Amino acid sequence: MTPVIEATGLTKRFGDFTAVDHVSFRVEPGEVFGFLGPNGAGKTTTMRMIQCVSPKTEGSLRVFGMEVEGREAEIKSQIGVVPQENNLDPDFTVYQNLLVYSRYFDLPRPEAEAVIEELLTFVELTEKRDTPIEKLSGGMKRRLILARALVNRPRLLILDEPTVGLDPQARHLIWERLREIRNRGNTIVLTTHYLEEAERLCDRLVIMDRGGILVEGPPRELVKQHAGTHVVEADDTPQVRACLDRLGARYEPMGEILQAYTDTPRDVTRALVGECQLGHVAARPATLEDVFLRLTGRKLRE
Amino acid sequence: MSNPLGLLALPRLTPRVFHVWQRNRDVFVKTYRVNFLPPFLEPILYLLSLGFGVGSFIPEIAGVSYPEFIAPALISITIMNAGFFECTYASYVRMYYQKTYDAIIATPLTIDEVIVGEILWGATRALINTTIMLPVLFLFGVVDLPWAILVIPFAFVAGLLFASIGMCFTALTPGIDTLNLPTFLFITPMFLFSGTFFPLSLLPAPVQYLAVGLLPLTHVVTVIRSLTLGVPATMLPFSLLWLAVATVLLFLFSVNLMKRRLVV
Ligand SMILES: Nc1ncnc2c1ncn2[C@@H]1O[C@H](COP(=O)(O)OP(=O)(O)OP(=O)(O)O)[C@@H](O)[C@H]1O
Numbered sequence: 001m002t003p004v005i006e007a008t009g010l011t012k013r014f015g016d017f018t019a020v021d022h023v024s025f026r027v028e029p030g031e032v033f034g035f036l037g038p039n040g041a042g043k044t045t046t047m048r049m050i051q052c053v054s055p056k057t058e059g060s061l062r063v064f065g066m067e068v069e070g071r072e073a074e075i076k077s078q079i080g081v082v083p084q085e086n087n088l089d090p091d092f093t094v095y096q097n098l099l100v101y102s103r104y105f106d107l108p109r110p111e112a113e114a115v116i117e118e119l120l121t122f123v124e125l126t127e128k129r130d131t132p133i134e135k136l137s138g139g140m141k142r143r144l145i146l147a148r149a150l151v152n153r154p155r156l157l158i159l160d161e162p163t164v165g166l167d168p169q170a171r172h173l174i175w176e177r178l179r180e181i182r183n184r185g186n187t188i189v190l191t192t193h194y195l196e197e198a199e200r201l202c203d204r205l206v207i208m209d210r211g212g213i214l215v216e217g218p219p220r221e222l223v224k225q226h227a228g229t230h231v232v233e234a235d236d237t238p239q240v241r242a243c244l245d246r247l248g249a250r251y252e253p254m255g256e257i258l259q260a261y262t263d264t265p266r267d268v269t270r271a272l273v274g275e276c277q278l279g280h281v282a283a284r285p286a287t288l289e290d291v292f293l294r295l296t297g298r299k300l301r302e
Numbered sequence: 303m304s305n306p307l308g309l310l311a312l313p314r315l316t317p318r319v320f321h322v323w324q325r326n327r328d329v330f331v332k333t334y335r336v337n338f339l340p341p342f343l344e345p346i347l348y349l350l351s352l353g354f355g356v357g358s359f360i361p362e363i364a365g366v367s368y369p370e371f372i373a374p375a376l377i378s379i380t381i382m383n384a385g386f387f388e389c390t391y392a393s394y395v396r397m398y399y400q401k402t403y404d405a406i407i408a409t410p411l412t413i414d415e416v417i418v419g420e421i422l423w424g425a426t427r428a429l430i431n432t433t434i435m436l437p438v439l440f441l442f443g444v445v446d447l448p449w450a451i452l453v454i455p456f457a458f459v460a461g462l463l464f465a466s467i468g469m470c471f472t473a474l475t476p477g478i479d480t481l482n483l484p485t486f487l488f489i490t491p492m493f494l495f496s497g498t499f500f501p502l503s504l505l506p507a508p509v510q511y512l513a514v515g516l517l518p519l520t521h522v523v524t525v526i527r528s529l530t531l532g533v534p535a536t537m538l539p540f541s542l543l544w545l546a547v548a549t550v551l552l553f554l555f556s557v558n559l560m561k562r563r564l565v566v
C-alpha cells in the first residue's frame with residue numbers, strides 16, 4: 001500500500017537557520033504516528049510542510065502518494081488539521097464556525113448540516129452550538145477544533161499538541177475520540193509533549209531534537225531498547241556509582257539521583273540495598289519519559 | 303525577493319475565493335446595525351456643516367453650488383475609507399490576531415485566494431456604503447440622475463484600488479500601530495488635496511502635478527464628479543486610464559507582497 005506520508009531528506013530552512021534537517025519517515029495507512037521532541041525541535045515546522053502551508057526547502061515529501069508541490073489543494077482537501085495555536089473564528093458561534101469552515105471545502109449545505117450535527121455530538125458540544133467562541137473553556141475550544149478538523153471527513157488527521165492545557169477528563173475524551181477515528185481506518189499524525197499520551201495512542205513515533213530524528217519505532221520497543229524494562233533510582237554518591245559500576249549497570253545522573261536502566265531490577269536493587277548498604281533505592285517500570293530524557297538531555301531548550 | 307517582476311505574478315485563483323468573501327459578508331450581516339449607520343449619517347453631517355454651512359459663503363464654485371461640488375467628494379472619500387480601512391486594520395486583525403488566514407489556508411484555499419477574497423470584500427464594502435449614501439445625497443438634491451447611478455458599479459472598481467493599496471500596507475507593516483503612518487501620511491492628505499473640497503486649480507502647479515500623478519483619490523473624484531454633475535470633466539479619459547492601470551498594478555503588488563509575508 002502507498003504510504004500516507006513519505007518524507008525523504010526533508011529539510012526546512014528559515015534564512016540561515018535549519019529548523020528541520022534531512023528527516024526521513026513513512027506513515028502507513030491506518031496508523032497513529034507521533035512526533036515527540038523538546039520545544040523548538042521542528043515538530044510544528046514538519047507538520048506545516050505536510051499540511052502544504054509551508055514549502056519545503058529540500059528533499060522529497062509525498063502525501064497520499066503525491067509530491068506536494070503543485071498538488072496542495074488536492075492534498076489539503078483530504079487532510080484535517082488541529083493546529084497548535086487555537087485559530088477558531090472569534091466572529092462566529094460554535095455552529096457558525098463549523099458551517100463557515102465546511103464552505104472552504106465546498107461541502108454542499110445540506111451535507112454540511114448533517115455532518116455538523118454528527119460532529120457536535122461526537123465532541124459533546126451540542127448544547128454549546130450557539131455560544132460565541134470567547135465564552136468557551138480551553139477544553140471546549142480544543143474539542144471544537146477537533147470537530148472542525150473533521151468536517152471534510154479527512155483521510156489524514158494532523159494534530160499539533162491536541163491536548164495542550166486540558167484537564168484529565170477533557171484529555172481522556174480526546175484520546176477516546178482519536179481512537180474511534182483511528183478505528184474507522186483513518187490515519188493520524190500527532191505531536192505531543194505528554195509522553196503518556198504518546199505511549200497510549202501511538203503505534204509508532206519518532207523523537208526529534210534540533211531538527212533531526214533521533215529514534216523511531218513503537219513506544220514499547222523504544223523503551224525496551226533505550227531504557228530497559230525498569231529504572232532503579234538511588235542517591236548520587238560515589239559509593240552508589242562504584243556499586244553500579246561493579247554490577248556493570250547502565251546508569252545516568254539525573255539531578256541529585258542516579259538512574260540505572262535494567263531488565264533485572266530485582267538484582268540491582270538487592271545488590272544496592274544488600275551489598276552496598278544503601279537506603280534510598282526505588283525501582284519502577286521504565287517509561288517513554290526515561291527514553292525521552294536520556295536521548296534529548298535534561299537541559300532546558302531556548 | 304531578487305526578482306522585481308515577482309511582484310507582478312498573477313494569482314492562481316478558483317471560485318473558492320468567494321468563500322472568503324462570504325465569511326466577511328456573514329460577519330458584516332451579523333452586525334449590520336452598526337455597519338449601516340455611518341455611511342448613512344456621514345454625508346448628512348458633512349453636507350450640513352461644510353456644504354450648507356461653509357457653502358453659504360460660497361455662491362458658486364466651478365459653475366455649481368458648493369454642496370453639489372463636494373457631494374461627489376464625499377462619495378469618493380467613503381469609497382476610499384471603506385476599501386482602505388477594511389484591508390488595513392480589519393484585515394490585519396484577521397491575519398495577525400485572529401489567525402483567520404492560518405485557519406483558512408489549512409483548507410483547499412491558497413493564500414492567493416484568501417487575499418483576493420479580502421480585497422473583493424473591501425471593494426464590496428465600498429459598493430455597499432456608496433449605495434447607502436447615494437439616495438441620501440439625492441434627497442438633498444445634490445446629485446444628478448440618471449448618470450449618478452453609474453457611481454455604484456464604479457464604487458466597486460475604485461474600492462478594489464483602495465483595498466489593494468490597503469493590503470500592500472498590511473503586507474509591509476511591522477505591526478498594527480505602524481498602520482497609522484499610511485493613514486496620516488497618505489489618506490489624510492488625499493482627503494484634503496484631491497480636488498475634494500476646493501478645485502485642484504487653486505493649488506500651486508507642482509502640487510497639482512503631484513496630486514494628479516500620485517493621488518488616486520484625485521482621479522476617483524474626477525470620475526464621480528463627472529457622473530453626479532452629469533458633465534464629463536476634461537481629465538475624465540485620463541483619470542479612467544490612470545485608475546485602470548493603478549488598480550491592476552496595485553492589486554498584483556498586494557497579493558504578491560502578502561505572499562512574501564505569509565508563505566514561510
Ligand atoms: N517562521 C519562522 N521563522 C524563523 N524561524 C522559525 C519559524 N518557525 C519556526 N522557526 C524556528 O524553527 C525551530 C522549530 O520550530 P517548531 O515550531 O517547528 O518547533 P516545535 O518542535 O513545534 O516546538 P514546540 O514544542 O515548542 O511547539 C524553532 O527554533 C523556531 O524558532
Ligand SMILES: [Mg+2]
Pocket residue numbers: 043044045084160
Ligand atoms: Mg510546535
